Amino acid sequence: xxxxxxxxxxxxxxxxxxxxxxxxxxxxxxxxxxxxxxxxxxxxxxxxxxxxxxxxxxxxxxxxxxxxxxxxxxxxxxxxxxxxxxxxxxxxxxxxxxxxxxxxxxxxxxxxxxxxxxxxxxxxxxxxxxxxxxxxxxxxxxxxxxxxxxxxxxxxxxxxxxxxxxxxxxxxxxxxxxxxxxxxxxxxxxxxxxxxxxxxxxxxxxxxxxxxxxxxxxxxxxxxxxxxxxx
Amino acid sequence: xxxxxxxxxxxxxxxxxxxxxxxxxxxxxxxxxxxxxxxxxxxxxxxxxxxxxxxxxxxxxxxxxxxxxxxxxxxxxxxxxxxxxxxxxxxxxxxxxxxxxxxxxxxxxxxxxxxxxxxxxxxxxxxxxxxxxxxxxxxxxxxxxxxxxxxxxxxxxxxxxxxxxxxxxxxxxxxxxxxxxxxxxxxxxxxxxxxxxxxxxxxxxxxxxxxxxxxxxxxxxxxxxxxxxxx
Numbered sequence: 501x502x503x504x505x506x507x508x509x510x511x512x513x514x515x516x517x518x519x520x521x522x523x524x525x526x527x528x529x530x531x532x533x534x535x536x537x538x539x540x541x542x543x544x545x546x547x548x549x550x551x552x553x554x555x556x557x558x559x560x561x562x563x564x565x566x567x568x569x570x571x572x573x574x575x576x577x578x579x580x581x582x583x584x585x586x587x588x589x590x591x592x593x594x595x596x597x598x599x600x601x602x603x604x605x606x607x608x609x610x611x612x613x614x615x616x617x618x619x620x621x622x623x624x625x626x627x628x629x630x631x632x633x634x635x636x637x638x639x640x641x642x643x644x645x646x647x648x649x650x651x652x653x654x655x656x657x658x659x660x661x662x663x664x665x666x667x668x669x670x671x672x673x674x675x676x677x678x679x680x681x682x683x684x685x686x687x688x689x690x691x692x693x694x695x696x697x698x699x700x701x702x703x704x705x706x707x708x709x710x711x712x713x714x715x716x717x718x719x720x721x722x723x724x725x726x727x728x729x730x731x
Numbered sequence: 732x733x734x735x736x737x738x739x740x741x742x743x744x745x746x747x748x749x750x751x752x753x754x755x756x757x758x759x760x761x762x763x764x765x766x767x768x769x770x771x772x773x774x775x776x777x778x779x780x781x782x783x784x785x786x787x788x789x790x791x792x793x794x795x796x797x798x799x800x801x802x803x804x805x806x807x808x809x810x811x812x813x814x815x816x817x818x819x820x821x822x823x824x825x826x827x828x829x830x831x832x833x834x835x836x837x838x839x840x841x842x843x844x845x846x847x848x849x850x851x852x853x854x855x856x857x858x859x860x861x862x863x864x865x866x867x868x869x870x871x872x873x874x875x876x877x878x879x880x881x882x883x884x885x886x887x888x889x890x891x892x893x894x895x896x897x898x899x900x901x902x903x904x905x906x907x908x909x910x911x912x913x914x915x916x917x918x919x920x921x922x923x924x925x926x927x928x929x930x931x932x933x934x935x936x937x938x939x940x941x942x943x944x945x946x947x948x949x950x951x952x953x954x955x956x957x958x959x960x961x962x
Contacts (some may be wrong), residue, residue: 554884555836566825573831580824593811594797600804605786607838653785 504564506531509552511538515615516571517559518714519677523575523670525710529582572603575670588670598664602654602671606678613639613646614678614689622685643682647689650675651696658695661702668706676703680715683722704729735795737762740783742769746846747802748790749945750908754806754901756941760813803834806901819901829895833885833902837909844870844877845909845920853916874913878920881906882927889926892933899937907934911946914953935960 508524508531510517524531536542536558544556553560553569560569563581568574579589590596617639624631654663654675663671679689679700690697704711712719712731719728739755739762741748755762767773767789775787784791784800791800794812799805810820821827848870855862885894885906894902910920910931921928935942943950943962950959 555880566828568828568832570832570835572835573828576831577824577828580827593808596811597797597799597804597808600807601799601801604801604803604838607835608843612839612843649786 507534507562508532508559509534509536509561510559511536511543512714512717513538514558515611515677515681516674518680518718519670519674520559520571520574521714522673522677522707522710523578523588525713526707527578527582527584527588529578572674575603587667590664590667590669595664599669599671602663603674606671606674609646610650610675610678613643614681617643617687618681618685640687643687647679647693647696650679651693655695655699658698661699668703672699672703673707676700676711677714680718683726683728684718686723686726688726738765738793739763739790740765740767740792741790742767742774743945743948744769745789746842746908746912747905749911749949750901750905751790751802751805752945753904753908753938753941754809754819756944757938758809758813758815758819760809803905806834818898821895821898821900826895830900830902833894834905837902837905840877841881841906841909844874845912848874848918849912849916871918874918878910878924878927881910882924886926886930889929892930899934903930903934904938907931907942908945911949914957914959915949917954917957919957 506529508520510521510533512518512521512535523529536548538558542548543553543558549556552562553567555569557569559571559574560567561574561577562568563577568577575589578584589599617636620639621631621636651657654660660666662668663675676699679696682689690700712729715728716731719731722728737760739751741752741764743749743752743766754760767779769789773779774784774789780787783793784798786800788800790802790805791798792805792808793799794808799808806820809815820830848867851870852862852867882888885891891897893899894906907930910927913920921931943960946959947962950962953959
């Protein structure tokens, strides 16, 4: 199965694209890099929609002739096809369920809140559209509340080193890639959240050099008042 | 493992609560029914948050002493612990991935759009708050666009009988329970979508009598101009 060619379509400015990129590099799965530029709307071209991903989104894969979208679904598929180590996705019932619980919870929480704030406050002015400050404030407040829940419930105020417990899993990579994103829009999620800050650094160290490689473009565009690693 | 007591906390007015209820009944998993009244905010009581689900949401389970939230994560956990038949969650790589792809895609699409429309146009007036008609119209338009994508991409305009292909899976149950919800707010998703209407009826027939049992309360509160089964 693993001998079929695996093509990975991604843009490192997309949070889930970075998460899967880090996983693929860390696990040494052989894959062909197929970068797609969101800023040029390449993901919405009819060629892309017809031949790569019918939803016109990133990331996605083609494995042999099997096309698959949705980063979390791709992660589960890769974990079976390439028999990934337990550390990424534990096989035991309750441990696996805790990773799954995070991966489902994040959609309407960390993913939704960090992305909505980022898209509205960073992309809107980039497109030359006017920004409503009251809306930015509301989206920031929602994101702040969600980051506080994350630190309290998922990291147990620092008593849990990783999202699903004692070990790093793919849930941490997904979470960290989402929480990096608002930095681009001038919001540092680590300020006032020491447990979250320490956890982000643990995830980075545990998955480097690929974490920094995936985030190089994000570090570059982050306003200089927010500290980022030198890479 | 399966001999440990399984407690299921749910409210049949919640879409994912219905989906798991139907699965539990259809698969004959022994479970204790623990209804929780959303309308009385029982899910937000400190007793519930401390002892049942730290996020104060429904549905959730306690299996022995293991607490788990998030309906899709619970589904995966049950599929392993109770070794559910392949029909609900195929074991083969590509077939399973297609079910997973839907279960991840739906969060920011069918789930988000149908629930946002329902919550704003049905719950807001119930709480005695004023409804902004322009917002209702915008949410309805987003939902309509999403339902059209669903019919086109997931049902292939009627060429696919079920979401993940030729057979019913849990993805269909999840999708149908979400798409039922806007009926409460006077929107019939079947109008102008013959393939979606036929698929909904297939899902209902395939999972009855439990589908109707789970939806009895929804049928009761649906405005009478929208046809619902007599149960």
